[in-house]
């Protein structure tokens with residue numbers, strides 16, 4: 236898998252009189268984990284829809300590997316918060332993962348499905364239905380499906396908001412492990428400040444709407460990260476406090 240660079244250039248988006256985001260410029264560097272964090276309603280999902288070519292900006296442009304995005308670009312995969320709506324309940328795990336790969340020859344399809352299942356730690360679960368699995372396992376299936384398409388950019392919209400705290404920590408570590416192994420570019424949207432600092436190489440903090448980039452923060456914590464030692468690191472707590480203050484300020488508190 237290759238990685239891709241993404242660039243947002245002065246993106247604005249209005250819905251009628253409601254300006255959701257205003258002149259957002261940001262770089263999402265290749266082979267890194269970038270995280271967008273911001274208060275509720277600040278336009279995080281709107282931005283992801285624009286990046287993925289599912290919506291168009293009112294102003295500005297998105298470029299993906301130097302090419303302007305004007306439809307769903309090749310090489311992009313997306314994982315949503317609500318795994319129960321993104322998986323097909325009547326298909327086994329392996330069929331769910333294979334679904335977007337229909338155009339590939341069967342051998343290649345089987346190989347990619349197995350590789351993705353192994354990457355997310357679901358070997359042996361191929362013939363389960365999603366509804367026979369826990370929420371965390373279902374989200375692993377959704378991640379495997381995204382990986383099986385060999386994306387150069389993985390977009391994740393609040394991917395762990397629907398699972399319990401321990402599963403969330405496990406899935407955060409799974410994402411970091413996969414990203415380190417494959418070197419893909421990852422862009423995660425979250426409203427969870429701890430998660431943003433833990434995952435990110437850099438954080439794009441958005442303000443309240445009409446949202447602008449309040450600050451971009453480089454996170455220079457070593458990898459591999461660890462749920463205990465990384466979160467005890469004074470640099471982690473300092474960045475977390477800084478992001479918290481920025482979000483309070485942008486909330487008007």
Ligand SMILES: Nc1ncnc2c1ncn2[C@@H]1O[C@H](COP(=O)(O)OP(=O)(O)OP(=O)(O)O)[C@@H](O)[C@H]1O
Pocket residue numbers: 250253255273274275276277278279280281282426444
């Ligand atoms: N399709 C749409 N039509 C009209 N307004 C919309 C549409 N999508 C989003 N909006 C508006 O744009 C603003 C940003 O919404 P968006 O869902 O992108 O924010 P968000 O940061 O992802 O929110 P949350 O964290 O609560 O999920 C909100 O005011 C929302 O009402």
